[in-house]
Amino acid sequence: MVFMTGFVSPFRVALSACMALVVSTAAHSASAQGPGATSRRVTVVVRDSASRSPLQGASVRVPRLNRVALTDLNGRFELNDLPADTLQVLVGLIGYAPASEVVDLRLADAEIVVPLALHVNVLESLTVTAARPGADALHSERATAAITAEEIVQTRGQSVGETIKQLPGVAVIQYGPSVSKPVVRGLSSQRIRIMNGEVPQEGQQWGAEHAPEIDAFAANEIEVIRGGGTVLYGSDALGGVVRVQPRPLPNAGRFGGTLDVNLFSNNRQGAGSLMLEGSELRLPLLGEIGWRAQGSYRRAGDAKAADYYLPNTGFQEKNASGAIGIHRSWGSSELIYSHFGTDISTYLGANVTTQSDFLRAIQFPATSQEFSYSLQRPKQHVTHDLFSWRNEVTLPAKARLEVNYSYQYNNRNEFDGIGFASGSTVPAFGLRLITHTIDAKVHHAPIGRLSGTFGVTGQRQSNLSRGRSFLIPQYRLYGGGVYGLEQLTYDRWQFTAGLRYDYRWQHAYQFGDPVIISPDDIRSWGGLTGSFGVVYQLAEGWSLASTVGTGWRAPNVSELFSAGVHQGAAQYELGDSSLGRERSFNIDATLRRVGSKLRFEISAYQNRISSFLFLRPTGVISTVRGTYAGYQYTETDARLRGIEASFLLTPVSWWSLYASGTLLRGVDRNSGDPLYDMPADRLVGNVRFYVGSSSHLRDPYIEVGTTLVRRQDQVPPILPFPLPTAGYALFNAELGVRQWLLAGQPLTLSLTGKNLFNRRYRDYLSRYRLFVDDPGRDVVLRLQLPFGSTRPS
């Protein structure tokens, strides 16, 4: 536990050191002639920009050398054995905006002071793998990188959504283990923005059973920005932003990689990832480039509830990615390509359409006593290809220009188990979404105490239908935005103000079916997003922050034009083309304590959304097939209020205690009823003990924890979906070791037992909760084996 400096959490979803956000920033190098032979030293001192007091536990990273460390009590950190060259240093700490500095070591050792300004947004960061586990062990007085390694083995779930679901203020809508949609402060799908390596992820995010198409193994850091009005991320981020960051591209001349293996007992899942990287690839014209190749595979069978298997809930995922990049004195340029591909079977018993089938599925839920890996219909086959090109140019006086382009091809195919042509190879629903995004922004040179960013962004999107059935119309969309964000630091105060204007034009094409009445429709929307935030440093280690913001989103095509049965919900859903845009007004306040033994954060917020779009029951619709429950998209005024708190106590080096809680109430202000789909109140607590280290075992630990979820009775009085769910308590335990030297090979290992007592429970946000229990006990083995230069020295 001596390594657990400051506030770096040992826990799965604890408040943890916020790794610097900038991935592909400029690393000055003298014409890229390679590092000099002389050994240099840099001393970094990290201070609070307002109070000037030293900040402990800040992460200091030299991306080019893949070295990372944390600052000590005096906010200091020394890095030795550095090349006589210019080096970029990234500094980050949770609650603070990340900073980037360039040090010049060509002539002598250097000492730099890096001021960090408090971040206004409530920022919860989760480092899933961070740089290299133990990469800096020799050079660091603290085994800081190993903390990162620890978090790798503890956090990674079966999906990106599952990886973040225990963060305060975050929940997931779950369709079995394979489909997890993040819910931030009660909002999800089209109301939150998911950024995948600075690219706004564009899938068919309006669908509750459409999970983010991102490889959980490729996520290096995941951040959740709670609350709306985030001007950097565009109009759809009413609830917040989930930022998934890949690893920074290696920039120093070695070859290495990692092998990850994850095994899950519950659905007998095996998952593995192999990553290789280096920076000595020499190409004509470009010279030496950094590169990375990664591939992962996972295969899971039926999930098991406490008493039975959930038939047809297996999935399979095959992902690959590659990146190359150059970092030169003028800036950097990176090309990244990733492919995500998954086949997901959906639970047999929820594939119902008519009311009588729905009621029967509740009365006679499909369960099985036999496990199977087979992927039967109904199922989804989804691929997502992302190509992005990221460029950064260093301008005079510390200003920077970033220009990013991305192309995404999302191909979603859903195959019915039912319907006459269920054997057909043509999917029931097939949608292809093609998105181009371009984003240019300038981080201007500081003007006195003022720093900031201005940007423009543009988007072109096409939606193509390739299935047998109508779901949403084909459309073309153009969008654009301009934004600016400025920050002023004065004494104990820090002010941030941002403003953004977005415009969106959409042409939905008439559907070519004799019975579908989806019209040819052209419309456009424009609107402002704005935020203003203040941070006040109350006293040493204490701060108070508040943000007010407003944001909006255009109704999506499903809300405007959908017409059809939502299978699994037994709902007949009708769009309403007269619906307008949603607008949110949110305010929040956060009190933080950042101390060496105690760290906590408590936030309260209110988010009011006018023209909040939701499905309202409209009565029974009858056909020759039977009757459906009819629902129509309609609007109301919604209000969401909540409190989130998290707390980490590290009284002595060998144990620590973490707790967090989330409370949320959403109300339809017109009817006074609770909003549908709000997560239940919950408390999470963990205690971790470190037992003795040895030369082969570094920081073996034992952790026990619990998740307590209150009965969800805040449900609208509309049958049948929003029935209350009972509260439940789950217990977890974990055994792990930060680093185990086995015949000279370091590896990181953990064994986690989730829902240890195999409790039967149904979470309110589980879409199978009306039919079957959530998964029972799961024992998870996670192993990471770094090698080559990625191996800790």
Next chain:
Amino acid sequence: MPFSSALRPSLLLAGLAAIITFAACSDNPAAPPPGAGDPENISLVTITLTPTTSGHAVATAFIRDSDGTTLPKSPNPPSGPLLLDKGVTYNGTIDLKNDIDPDSVIAISDEVEEERDFHRFFYTITNDTLAARDSINIPPTDAAAKVDVPLSSLNLDSLGNVFGSTFQVVVDPAAPGGGTILNAQLHHFEQEKGTGLGTTFDTDLQVNFPVTVQ
């Protein structure tokens, strides 16, 4: 590397332009989607009852759902009652069509026939319309109606299990004249249906035809 330095900005720009130009093709949403339209719609259900003995008329009736099973318009009422004679046994067939597009009529019956190992028809006689419509289970046959569809008369699938695209209707000589309803359902099973009495299925069809015994 002065050579590449000079080239870099123009390379970046040219590359960007090339990518945008290249990738902007072949994503035209104005083109009609291939294979669109839902062939799974049933818009016309016809029951035909042919007497097994001579001297009696063929009874037939249909129900039209003008926008099919996946759109909200309610089906039209049945074309009329099935007119049956007392003491006569009829050979029955059920025919399902998607004729929403008159230029492209799809024989849904043929598709069901192809997947007969995953489907089963149910026929029950009742005089309680509501029970027939929304019951979770198959409504029990009302013995008082004295009209029967014997289970043994239903045809079989390729595995020897009951399928039921053909059936018989047996009218008792003492059958009452009115108030009788023939309820026809088609259940679609996710996996091979066996007896067809399992609970994991989806309802493809659920219709009521009035029966008049004369």
